[in-house]
Amino acid sequence: MAIKAWITEQGFEWLGVVFDAPRSSVHFAYRPLECDHITIKSCPVAIVENQQQREDAVARRLAAAGGHPNVVRFHGAYESGALLHQLLEYCHAGDLFTILMQSPNQRFSQQRAWTYFVQIARAIKFLHDCDIAHRDVSLENVLLSDDGQCKLCDFGLSSTTTQRSNERVGKLIYMAPEVLAGDSYDPVKADVWSLGVVLFIMLTGAAPVSEASAVCPAFRILCTHGCRILESWRMLDVCSTSMQLLLSRLLQPDPALRLDSMDAILQKVRWMSRCRREPSVSSFSG
Template sequence: MDKYVNRRLLAPALFGEVLLCTDAMTRRDVVVKAMDLDRAAAHATTDGLPVHEDIAMEKRVYTQMQLHGGHANILQLLACFEADGRDHFVLEYASRGDLFSQLRTQQRFRALEARAYFHNITAGLAFLHDHGFAHGDLSLENVVLTADNTCKLMDFGLAAARANGPRTIAVGKYFYMAPEVFLGKPYDAATADMWSLGMLLLIMLTGLPPFGKANCTDPVFVAYQTHGIRTILKGWKVLQYCSDDAIDLIERLLVEDPAKRFCMQQVLSHPFLARPKSPPSPTQDRIKKRVRVQNFFRRLFRGKRGGSSLDLLANSQWH
């Protein structure tokens, strides 16, 4: 660590800590992710809890992305080294922090802002998929913002090499995990990423996840299976924050059958990414329709939220 001046702790990490440092030679601000090698080898957190994160996979993804020329929407690995029983990743510093922190401040993103962020995220994820990897843990917490408002994907410890075939372990954060991930059967990790992409867009626009988990144990997800995402958003009274193009794309990503879910190429050519549109104002017809489902959702959701939607996100469970 002699080359880097430790300025402050940014956040704890599963196997150690994330530090804001200054490169002593270049005076550039960087992030140093320091991870205990013994904990990482044992796949256990600093508190001794078992985890699936793999720092060797994370290093492999960062390195492979660099070998392919890097991408403006994927965080850059600047250096890596071992010292004092720790593995260190030196990463570029995104000064505005992660998207979840931004969303928590703003409650939800404006339509054009969400569209711009989504464009960045999709471009980075497409590059990742094209070069052989699925993210496995796509979420607001794993996207950071630079000073010029560019989104960059990070945290690839749960990534999967696509050449390895279907995955069986359930990984990610409950709010973003695709239905097939919960089933304990082999699934395609890149296709599961597409569900997470849809959830990410929905949460950016509305400020809340529509259900706790995409599984039959969640009553709101069961209602979604019957009534669709538009009805759920009407029940939460947030449909008005989404343009028709945004809702159409979300509906095509949040498809329970992986074989019928939008693929990356379909997302990239969708009208939502082709041109900006402001969210529609509520019309009398929309208001009347919303009133008709209010009683149903009042009964269904009574006692389910238990605090703000963003508090639910902050306390979401990890695998």
């Protein structure tokens, strides 16, 4: 059955296609009974079966914890033939990567990047507090609502926070060095690295490294000079000194020296705001 026909059969009003690829597609729809809009992500069951089990487990745990304004709401999943349809919160503005690429100079202002960064950090903290490590934090996995709220999504690669692993998961440019190396790693600290990459890209429009390994010249520079790589790019005017210091603690190649939790990151955020070094962001406890 075609996806549009399945959506109509559920009593929903089909509104359009976001994208349609051989392995997955995303559609928008309206649910008359609930009076809300939703996103429907459809994939072949054979491809996503294991990931869907994780998605379902994470959805139940997050719902039991009361949800979070910066985490996308999961409305359920349904199988139809060979397809699995996931019903998700409607975020009309799309994902942050696409929005960034459409922005002037393909980067955000420091204030805008800072606002998004804090929201994403809050979302990851909520997951970690629920004993969930995301393991695929990226701009592509953050949606933006019409009111400007970031919504972290896609939990199919998640694990518990205490589950050390040597799985190479996530997108290459966001992978922490220890993940890429295949070492046994702490997934919480891997999320911290990925969040640092997200912030770096929002500020500069480019990833700090193509991959976090010795074969990448930019990574060797990062290991030697830290985030002074910004100076070589002549990007210091878009990144304050305090922001550079924060990036250096997030993008620390040695996980033992990296900021070790979202609590530690948000504590830095509070300190930076009190010192008036960054735009003020209220309610940091979320």
